[in-house]
């Protein structure tokens with residue numbers, strides 16, 4: 840009987856994991872941190888609340904950046920360079936709700952190919 844219970848518990852855990860997320864490529868919060876690996880973002884779907892921050896961190900051997908496809912923001916705005924190396928941080932604050940596709944100018948493009956993602960800034964107070 841004990842073995843049967845253990846088996847059922849295992850099945851439940853598997854089921855819970857299977858329904859638990861989208862594979863870890865999305866993140867949401869007020870202050871999120873996104874590593875920039877070679878050559879992809881740790882998270883490709885980022886949700887922050889209006890007024891929240893996203894910290895883009897260099898985490899590879901290649902230089903990386905994050906630039907809004909529409910041109911409204913860039914890690915260069917706060918870091919001063921498009922070349923963030925390992926450990927370099929750019930903290931961006933987002934006050935304008937909206938949806939912002941973004942990309943790395945070295946490894947992606949504004950069409951969303953390669954190293955690219957989407958940032959959604961949610962209106963506060965919902």
Ligand SMILES: [Cu+2]
Pocket residue numbers: 878879901902903904943944945946947954
């Ligand atoms: Cu890159």
